[in-house]
Amino acid sequence: MNTNTTEDGIKISLIKDLSGHEPTWCPGCGNYGIVRAIRIALANQNLKPSDIFVSFDIGCSGNMNDFLNANSMHTLHGRAIPTAIGMKLAHHTKPVLVVGGDGGLYGEGGNHLLHACRGNHDITVVVHDNMVYGLTTGQVAPTAFKGYKSRSTPLGIVETPINILSLAISQGATFVAQAFANDAKHLAEMIQQGMQHEGFSLINILQPCVTFNKVNTYEYFIKHSYRLGVDYDPTNAELALKTAQEMLMERFPLGILYRTTSRLPFHMELACLKDKALIHKDRFTEYEILERDMA
């Protein structure tokens, strides 16, 4: 394999292997930055397409299935998280990513997210948060601010936005970060750290939808976001929750908001996965032990 690297040490050939078809996203879409960042994060970890597992949701985000080479499931809308959990538990030595949007992962599949946080499943959830539904042509998303006018809410949305960062932290997620689609280098770093974290990691990505969201634009996010400083302590849950609240005032912190190693990931709590991955275990045939209660 050609191991040419860039100045940043990224393996060019591996990036190429990870690149599938030419994307069909709108020119200028934030998704380009996201797929680039994912490839960089994987290449940095020396992971080939056959090494990784991705569960894609449905939407513009999930359409990455054809643009990122990987073992993957292009699942149903809202179901990427539980599908990923099933993949992880069947072969827990493999890294598992979830790629989806705010509609699928916070709306349709919101319940699954809560329980994945509780379980501290060792999967990395990469969420395209553009506050709007792209593939269905411009309806409001659960992350949109109150009053946002869309094709499904022409008079403005009544609800306030879901505060996903504080929600995830309060429900037990052990790694919660936020990044901006325009900064692929920082985003790649967040994804990589999320993948290396043993436990549930959520990376919420602020992503401009150039076609349907004329409010939350690149300029908007640049103006309203800021990097968490070096003195920020991500192990402080109280601080993390407080920082997450800034979202409601249109101030978007970027970086790792919260990280804890105080809990084992789900699969490490299971006795049945101690020795071998489920897929590699020997078949159980000592039926008589189970039949004792039936005699």
Add this chain to the structure above:
Amino acid sequence: MYNNLMIFSWNITGEAGFGITTIGLTMAKICARHGLHIWDYAEYPSLIRGGYTSFELAISNTEVQTLSTYINILVCLRQDGFDNNKSRLNQNSIIIYDQDEVKIDGDYIKLPIPFKQIRTKHKAYQVTTNVISMGVTMAILGWDLDSFNTLVNEQFKSKGQEVIDYNIILAKEGWESANNFLIQNNDIKSKIENVLKQYEFIGNHPSNQGGNETSLIMTGNEAFSLASIIADCRAYFAYPMSPASNVLSVLAGWAKTSGMLVRHVEDEIAAVSEALGSAYMGVRSSVGTSGGGFALMVESLSYAGIAEIPLVIYIAQRPGPATGLPTWTGQGDLLFTVHAGHGEFPKIVLAPGDMQEMIELSVEAYNLATIYQMPVIVLTDRLLAESHSTVSSQWLHMFQESSKINNGKLVSKTDQNPYLRYRDSDDGISEYLLPGLQDGVHWQANSYEHLENTHTTEDASEVVKQVNKRARKMVKYLETDYKGPKIFGSLEDTEIVFVSYGSNIGSIKQSMIELQQVNKRTAYIHFTHLYPLLSKIICPLFEHKAQYVLVENSGTGQFGKLLRQECGISIDKSILRYDGRPITVQQIVNSIITIK
């Protein structure tokens, strides 16, 4: 009316939460350990405490899977236990009750036992009445307490000697109390002896019976659980729903030993999604639920269809619509199951009738799901799912020995380059490389229509290619693995042919015997492979000169509709029941006798 002497029935009724089912199961085990066959049926409300509960045990010296028309022994711990069962009592019915608590009017063999006094004497809670009544039952049958005491020792081992002794003492009190009463009331004693004389297999001390044949007792839920282990299912995902909940608890209880991954997840959608995730990786996976939970899984069923992921779904039906009757039985979800899923994709539906079929078909379901890379549904109902039946240990062990895991076209290494996961083929089945096992090869399980190489497509000819490929799997299944219905009796020489599926088999087979006694010749076509159906095997079975009668636990005769849809067969007579209760022998026999 027919007083059937093949089945001896023992029924205990009392309050929910007072160990009615527990003691019933003890009785069932005692019978099974002595070589008798049993079938039980519990009625209980959808609540935890209070309310009427009954547990009935049908005991026989031959296979049994239905209740008898009359109750032989009624342990009546609550007034409505008598009131609710009056129509099934006659002058030969023995009623065990406490005169201070229950009032029994009428001509029965009454055996008053001072349960309350016995409890007071031993400072025992009301919940212990079930144990005392076991002693009484043993005394009536002329059995000693050895078997009971052995079982108590086993069951309460973990609770300590004190609990064991307490139960043994209480049962002994009941046993002595009944025997004392019988000594003082010779007329009742001789009436009981006359009843038992008619049922030789139970009147004799059962320890003399059985021979080398030993048996286990299990419910349909337990049988499916065991079959899942035999079939090397390694992951089970569920959200509890009556009457399938017990599969989850049984498999979870075994998990420490079996090493199976057993997950109680947040909802049925998560259950099926996680199962698809693990199945995609190559781990045999299944889910279990009832109609309402299955409704939530249907979208994912369609995903399993297009992405060609092997998945087994266990459905234990209860009456709907909506929440319906959670703890009762029915077969109203057949057409929903068969037609479940948006879009057109192949699936297989199997329906066991008894415990042996439950084990055989469930193991088959896992193999078929893998071979054909599609969802396979095991469809049962509350009656089979929650009732216990005896299963021969010898048969079971032979079955376990001979069961093979058939992985079809699943491989851990491919020679294809490039690898085409959805490559078109004559039988529609493509090579399935377990993802992540071969360096340098990756593929996606795509819920969008896709090319042979798994990428999304909207190209018309590629769409047709994949739709046809998937459809050919059904053709291949029908040619290779479809099994036609089982025939009981002779279709050539009969007046009546019953047509049915699932747990109705018990009542139908017993009805055939009883109708024979009144010179009605009957036969039975019992379907196990419900969908798809193969006309060329089925149609000839319906060309005989006889009255065909559909028997079904539903209001609309759904299997009849399915036969018409798939094979063009119409059955104009039907015996249906849709009040949550199982179809009985009495219902079938009466219907046939009144058919003109």
